[in-house]
Amino acid sequence: MKSFENIDVKSVKEAVGLLQKFQQQKKSAAVVGGGSEYLQLMKDHVAEPDYLLNLKSIPGLDYIKEERGGFRIGALAKLAEIEEHPAVREKLLILSDAAGEAASPQIRNAGTLAGNICQRPFCWYFRSSNFTCLRKGGQLCYTVTGDGRFHAILGGGPSYITHPSDTAPALVALGAQIKIAGPAGERTMPLERFFVLPQVDYSRENILKPDEIVTEIQVPYPKSGSKGFYHKVRERLAWDHAIVAVATVVQSSGGMVREARVVMGGVAPIPWRAPKAEGFLRGKKLDEATAQKAGEIALEGAKPLKDNIYKVKMAQDLIQRGLLASV
Numbered sequence: 001m002k003s004f005e006n007i008d009v010k011s012v013k014e015a016v017g018l019l020q021k022f023q024q025q026k027k028s029a030a031v032v033g034g035g036s037e038y039l040q041l042m043k044d045h046v047a048e049p050d051y052l053l054n055l056k057s058i059p060g061l062d063y064i065k066e067e068r069g070g071f072r073i074g075a076l077a078k079l080a081e082i083e084e085h086p087a088v089r090e091k092l093l094i095l096s097d098a099a100g101e102a103a104s105p106q107i108r109n110a111g112t113l114a115g116n117i118c119q120r121p122f123c124w125y126f127r128s129s130n131f132t133c134l135r136k137g138g139q140l141c142y143t144v145t146g147d148g149r150f151h152a153i154l155g156g157g158p159s160y161i162t163h164p165s166d167t168a169p170a171l172v173a174l175g176a177q178i179k180i181a182g183p184a185g186e187r188t189m190p191l192e193r194f195f196v197l198p199q200v201d202y203s204r205e206n207i208l209k210p211d212e213i214v215t216e217i218q219v220p221y222p223k224s225g226s227k228g229f230y231h232k233v234r235e236r237l238a239w240d241h242a243i244v245a246v247a248t249v250v251q252s253s254g255g256m257v258r259e260a261r262v263v264m265g266g267v268a269p270i271p272w273r274a275p276k277a278e279g280f281l282r283g284k285k286l287d288e289a290t291a292q293k294a295g296e297i298a299l300e301g302a303k304p305l306k307d308n309i310y311k312v313k314m315a316q317d318l319i320q321r322g323l324l325a326s327v
Contacts, residue, residue: 033112075114094228121161148305195270242266274298
């Protein structure tokens with residue numbers, strides 16, 4: 001591991017200022033909250049920062065506040081705290097479930113919400129020091145001809161990574177917003193727009209600039225008559241990333257769907273929303289046939305690699321299950 005300087009920052013303003021300063025000096029810097037994921041990147045020699053800014057030393061950035069209209073969750077709120085928070089469990093159950101599916105209990109007690117959202121890919125080619133893949137500045141995405149069992153079937157190319165976050169699909173399904181701090185101040189945007197497809201920029205996963213940090217996630221209450229579902233399929237029952245994950249939120253009245261959100265994880269380089277399937281569901285009675293058709297529509301355009309065609313049917317079935325559980 002390359003040597004680096006650790007700095008315990010005392011405020012968001014200080015962190016942003018230092019990031020800007022180091023960028024001007026052409027030095028590499030990174031921020032950490034829980035640090036478990038980034039530490040592994042450093043061990044894998046994927047990340048080699050000159051400076052590491054520790055955000056845990058900023059007081060009061062780990063809150064979970066219920067306010068009129070929804071929740072404000074600080075960037076450093078622990079996944080375990082979100083999983084166990086009584087009001088979150090009561091009103092945002094799919095977020096609680098998603099946080100509880102992430103990693104292991106030890107990591108959930110250290111890992112933060114912002115860290116989970118901003119994770120880098122767990123592709124074995126990206127993480128291995130033996131390969132200089134496209135995402136690390138090379139010329140090839142090795143999954144195209146190599147082992148792509150767990151890689152993207154939607155939105156892939158030229159890179160076929162999948163986004164590893166458990167909480168992100170649930171948050172997108174809930175219509176969450178993300179707050180970002182930078183030199184120009186703060187900005188807030190829909191979380192759905194935070195992520196970047198490889199066709200746009202194959203070197204990164206989100207729109208964060210080198211001198212910006214995530215400070216807060218805002219989650220509105222689901223609309224009256226809404227019910228949600230989150231589940232992921234993984235290779236091992238113990239800690240593992242999703243092969244396929246599905247988050248659904250369905251608002252219904254009189255047995256008819258008024259509005260639906262369908263978001264998948266583990267199938268694309270970003271949390272993958274299925275707006276065409278959502279439009280199909282609107283105004284229909286949600287039964288097995290309708291849910292099955294919605295799953296088929298959601299996977300239209302899938303382009304599996306040679307080793308992961310199984311993901312198509314798996315995702316379709318999980319969407320059907322999720323929709324039927326959401327009514």
